[in-house]
Amino acid sequence: MYETERQELIKVLIGKGITDENVLKAFFRVERHLFVPEIIKPHAYSDVALPIGHEQTISQPYTVAFMTQALELDERCKILEIGTGSGFQAAILVDMGMKVYSIERNYEIHQRTQKLFDDLGIRAALIYGDGTIGWEEAAPYDRIIVTAGGPEVPKRLLKQLAVGGKMVIPVGDRNSQTMQIITKISETELLKKEIPNFKFVPLIGKEGWKNE
Numbered sequence: 001m002y003e004t005e006r007q008e009l010i011k012v013l014i015g016k017g018i019t020d021e022n023v024l025k026a027f028f029r030v031e032r033h034l035f036v037p038e039i040i041k042p043h044a045y046s047d048v049a050l051p052i053g054h055e056q057t058i059s060q061p062y063t064v065a066f067m068t069q070a071l072e073l074d075e076r077c078k079i080l081e082i083g084t085g086s087g088f089q090a091a092i093l094v095d096m097g098m099k100v101y102s103i104e105r106n107y108e109i110h111q112r113t114q115k116l117f118d119d120l121g122i123r124a125a126l127i128y129g130d131g132t133i134g135w136e137e138a139a140p141y142d143r144i145i146v147t148a149g150g151p152e153v154p155k156r157l158l159k160q161l162a163v164g165g166k167m168v169i170p171v172g173d174r175n176s177q178t179m180q181i182i183t184k185i186s187e188t189e190l191l192k193k194e195i196p197n198f199k200f201v202p203l204i205g206k207e208g209w210k211n212e
């Protein structure tokens with residue numbers, strides 16, 4: 001279903017600068033309409049964020065593609081995602097052959113996405129909890145992707161990132177964030193690239209915003 005719409009979306013992503021063939025292929029294989037509520041399925045292939053309930057969103061396809069490309073994935077990276085939400089970003093990463101751990105702080109969203117993954121046979125470790133403290137049990141991670149906007153980079157996430165690994169995270173105030181692409185050169189040295197003008201729902205938690 002929606003194959004033409006998916007192809008059109010991929011053209012839009014290419015037009016906006018997505019060049020990674022593996023990312024574009026994953027966008028063709030992972031059907032975004034399966035990750036949104038029934039009533040908005042006809043809009044699933046528009047390049048916009050859409051509501052998924054509980055005041056949360058499935059990110060704009062361009063943003064998902066941009067962040068995935070920025071991760072510069074190698075084969076079978078171990079990835080930690082903060083903010084499972086609809087599960088679309090995690091599904092893209094699983095489709096690309098990655099080993100994915102994803103944390104969601106909203107219990108109902110976590111449960112709903114776990115059921116969806118079970119139904120679709122998507123294999124990822126979905127965890128309920130505060131992602132700003134990471135998931136120490138499975139650390140270190142080759143990549144960390146944060147899909148909600150926080151006031152700063154959580155220190156514990158930096159600690160759980162492997163040396164040589166990359167983290168992509170939007171940081172700023174509640175209305176606008178800069179995408180930080182961080183490479184962990186050594187335990188004490190980080191390389192940072194910043195791209196402005198992103199807008200995410202807030203990252204709420206111990207090392208994020210303190211309230212809704």
Ligand code: SAM
Binds near residue numbers: 057082147206
């Ligand atoms: N990756 C998601 C997708 O593909 O649909 C986008 C999710 S939405 C933009 C951000 C999600 O982050 C929301 O579901 C929200 O509940 C969650 N969130 C916010 N703060 C969090 C935290 N500290 N730990 C885990 N999840 C958090």
